[in-house]
Amino acid sequence: MWYYVDPHSGIPIYVQLKEQIKKAVATGLLAEGQQMPSVRELALQLTINPNTVAKVYQELEREGVLQTARGLGSFVAKRRKDFGPQQESSLDNALEKLMVEAYQLSVDADTLYARFTEKLAAWKDRLKKGAEGQ
Amino acid sequence: MWYYVDPHSGIPIYVQLKEQIKKAVATGLLAEGQQMPSVRELALQLTINPNTVAKVYQELEREGVLQTARGLGSFVAKRRKDFGPQQESSLDNALEKLMVEAYQLSVDADTLYARFTEKLAAWKDRLKKGAEGQ
Amino acid sequence: MWYYVDPHSGIPIYVQLKEQIKKAVATGLLAEGQQMPSVRELALQLTINPNTVAKVYQELEREGVLQTARGLGSFVAKRRKDFGPQQESSLDNALEKLMVEAYQLSVDADTLYARFTEKLAAWKDRLKKGAEGQ
Amino acid sequence: MWYYVDPHSGIPIYVQLKEQIKKAVATGLLAEGQQMPSVRELALQLTINPNTVAKVYQELEREGVLQTARGLGSFVAKRRKDFGPQQESSLDNALEKLMVEAYQLSVDADTLYARFTEKLAAWKDRLKKGAEGQ
DNA sequence: GTGGTCTAGACCACC
DNA sequence: GTGGTCTAGACCACC
Known part of the structure; x- marks a missing residue:
């Protein structure tokens, strides 16, 4: 998987990355249970700060898109089924x-x-x- | 036309107002050529800062939704017909x-x-x- | 209102602060609509980093305890009434x-x-x- | 007794296990003096790292929930009777x-x-x- | 003035 | 190895 962010686009980097990951999940490019690259790895690849990636992963976890386990890494969560x-x-x-x-x-x-x-x-x-x- | 903004909603006031105007135009509530209230008037009505209203009008002009004529006021622009x-x-x-x-x-x-x-x-x-x- | 955090307690500072604010709201010490001290002010008072206070305010907003308006400040939110x-x-x-x-x-x-x-x-x-x- | 941990739940594994054991003791499912499974056995059963189980047993011993005898194993401690x-x-x-x-x-x-x-x-x-x- | 984003980098917790 | 917390400080967006 390849992600891309533009620090000069006016859109916050973390928003750009978040939307790309959400899209990848929604289109099946990232499968349920699949492991995400580590915070450090992705930060290196995109040449952004690890904190920014960490923020993205944390927000995606709160939104139910990823699941994170300390010491193990981050994974694509199971899609929730409730439509209320x-x-x-x-x-x-x-x-x-x-x-x-x-x-x-x-x-x-x-x-x-x-x-x-x-x-x-x-x-x-x-x-x-x-x-x-x- | 009545607009409504909530400064505590978490969404920037200028975004709230912009979206309401765009929606009013898109649904025909505001007709082409119709005059908008003045910046001061709308600011008073909503009890928000005139600068905020001015910013909204400027952005909407850039987006082709409104047209402003110095000294005359702001008007709903003709809808662009080009679909390129x-x-x-x-x-x-x-x-x-x-x-x-x-x-x-x-x-x-x-x-x-x-x-x-x-x-x-x-x-x-x-x-x-x-x-x-x- | 006085808050107190101990950086050596083992409990993350932001958790300590969050719980104190939640308790103050729950016991009526902080009333609905009341303005919170600014991020910088509270950071100075507690001699912690503004980022840490900002994180607390953001999490409390997500949890519906505070409401934040850029340029205005943070306020105690209305208590939600839904018990599902x-x-x-x-x-x-x-x-x-x-x-x-x-x-x-x-x-x-x-x-x-x-x-x-x-x-x-x-x-x-x-x-x-x-x-x-x- | 059956324990269950989910490494992806966001809650540290050692916390999940600790709480389950405490609850089992508090509800009488684990009786005073009863022998706990060995660290290795429980680690195998839950497919988690033995270090993690060892940490749980150590913390529970410090809290007075378990008692460990070198070479014999871990046992449910007698309930403390002092309410000070x-x-x-x-x-x-x-x-x-x-x-x-x-x-x-x-x-x-x-x-x-x-x-x-x-x-x-x-x-x-x-x-x-x-x-x-x- | 207010809060939001981002970087750089230290140190800790978990496995 | 993994992610989480915190600091210090720059710069931006909003009002």
Whole structure:
């Protein structure tokens, strides 16, 4: 796995790294139970401070994406299965944001629908391959 | 139009206000060409610092949502009609973000699809009414 | 309000401070909406690093004890009112821990009961005074 | 007796094991004088490092829960019967912690009381059975 | 003024 | 070896 951060992008480094890891997990590139590189290793590779990587791992653990064991390392957590009212409202929020952004990009409803179904199909595919492959 | 900001919400005030204005524009609550309240007026109404409102208007102008004419005030800009490669990649990005978030919320593809079409229909409705109404 | 930390106690400083603030909130010494000292101020007062205080404030915000607004400061949050199944199981856990500890301290069930009701009464009292007082 | 540890739970393994043993003793599942499995045996069974088990036994001995005789093995210690001022203040501390946690969980005083008496009754029951049974 | 991010580097806890 | 805590201090974002 390769990660990439740009310290001059204006987006905090730890946010950039967090989003990349979340995406890798969501697309099956990182499988459940898989070991993450150590804090020091990843810091070296990205030439950022170990503290920054540590912060990312800690936040991802709190969000249930990673699991960390002192002395052992960090691992991709099992995906949680509960979809409750809190998740529902978060999803609604995310969908609203998408529509507002689409409007700003002068994307009409039909184009948005087409693009969405396309992406969704691609995503399902990647997930299936991830489940079979590894 | 009524806006609302909560200084204690953890989300920067200027972000809260910006998103509300963008949403109002995207749903047709604010029509093209409509005049926005003055910086001072809005600041008073929300009891926030005028600098914060000014920043919001400036950023929205840069993003093409508002247009400001010195001495006259700020107005809702005409919606940009060009959907080019830059817009395309922005849309792709937004869609990817949505899928990653859905995964994290343990929303499966079918639920996501159902929710999306629902929201999209509601959005089309609001737009149509906005176009007729005002 | 006076806080106190001992860097040589073996318990991380940030844990010590966190627990003291939580206790102050729980007993009404810190009222809802009250402003906390700034990160720098509290760091100076305790002669610890501002980063350590910042970490405490951030964790307490995530736990819903404080609310932070950039540029304004940190404030005691409104107490959340939802008591769901997750809270229930946390409470059960806390009670089990208490019983195990009581056993280890050779406290019999009757003594534990007596002590508990005593403490509970005292706690109710402090809360009532806090609600009236401020 | 069966113990169970999860290296990925975020809680140090030695803490998990310690708490389980303490709880087993406190509920009478492990009787006074009963022999504990050897360090190696337990390490094998849990597939953890023998050093970790050894550390647990050492700490439990310091806390008066176990007694170790060189060459013979480890045994559940006799329960200490002295309830002095030190025990008293420990109990007070534990009770305070409980109330603070209850507050944070938005548990009101009446619910806490009800839950506490319930748990206490269950605990008395288990102790009685333990004393008769084994 | 307020809090947030990041670096550099020390030292500790866990396995 | 692994991650966790803490300091010292720079610089940025927000109001």
